[in-house]
Amino acid sequence: AQKITQTQPGMFVQEKEAVTLDCTYDTSDQSYGLFWYKQPSSGEMIFLIYQGSYDEQNATEGRYSLNFQKARKSANLVISASQLGDSAMYFCAMRVAGMIKAAGNKLTFGGGTRVLVKP
Amino acid sequence: DAGITQSPRHKVTETGTPVTLRCHQTENHRYMYWYRQDPGHGLRLIHYSYGVKDTDKGEVSDGYSVSRSKTEDFLLTLESATSSQTSVYFCAISELTGRKEKLFFGSGTQLSVL
Numbered sequence: 001a002q003k004i005t006q007t008q009p010g011m012f013v014q015e016k017e018a019v020t021l022d023c024t025y026d027t028s029d030q031s032y033g034l035f036w037y038k039q040p041s042s043g044e045m046i047f048l049i050y051q052g053s054y055d056e057q058n059a060t061e062g063r064y065s066l067n068f069q070k071a072r073k074s075a076n077l078v079i080s081a082s083q084l085g086d087s088a089m090y091f092c093a094m095r096v097a098g099m100i101k102a103a104g105n106k107l108t109f110g111g112g113t114r115v116l117v118k119p
Numbered sequence: 120d121a122g123i124t125q126s127p128r129h130k131v132t133e134t135g136t137p138v139t140l141r142c143h144q145t146e147n148h149r150y151m152y153w154y155r156q157d158p159g160h161g162l163r164l165i166h167y168s169y170g171v172k173d174t175d176k177g178e179v180s181d182g183y184s185v186s187r188s189k190t191e192d193f194l195l196t197l198e199s200a201t202s203s204q205t206s207v208y209f210c211a212i213s214e215l216t217g218r219k220e221k222l223f224f225g226s227g228t229q230l231s232v233l
Contacts, residue, residue: 035222043207043226043229044226045224045227050219050220050221052218052219055218106152106177107154107162107222109162112161
């Protein structure tokens, strides 16, 4: 069974600084996808970034980048130039079975990290 | 967003009553999911669907049933609601672009079972 671990329950970051959110995962599958989501106080879940296990380059989406270290089974999220609007809960998630059409395709989530950006 | 609408947004009900939550999508996505979110448990998969009339159980499916008679609608039913089913429920869809996958979530339904 797959497992996602986020070891930082909460953290402060100064506005305009970068912050790294840790995520480690455990799976015996060779093909999988890793996701990061943001959940602000409003409760919605916002997709941030995706990394496939066979992608050789680290994924980037604007101010978000994913530091993917396959051998260490880590997929840390880096937010550059933090903004006050980045204050939220952040979830790391994993989907095994590389082909989306495979039966049993589903996301497993970590427990989340709460980020508070200080002005 | 990916055109996902959840209804109702909030519901208060009594133990033992049936409850149906609706997820509606406008972009013809094949894969749809129902999750519940609880403090200390994160997001847990209840049921998912990979097409019309094709559904399967997730990790916390007991007490829940689903139906998908049309591509655009995925219904979650609590046949006889219990207080342990008080939670925030999220619907999600998968969107594939080449090898890249994105999952989008609806705005959530806050359900309180008294």
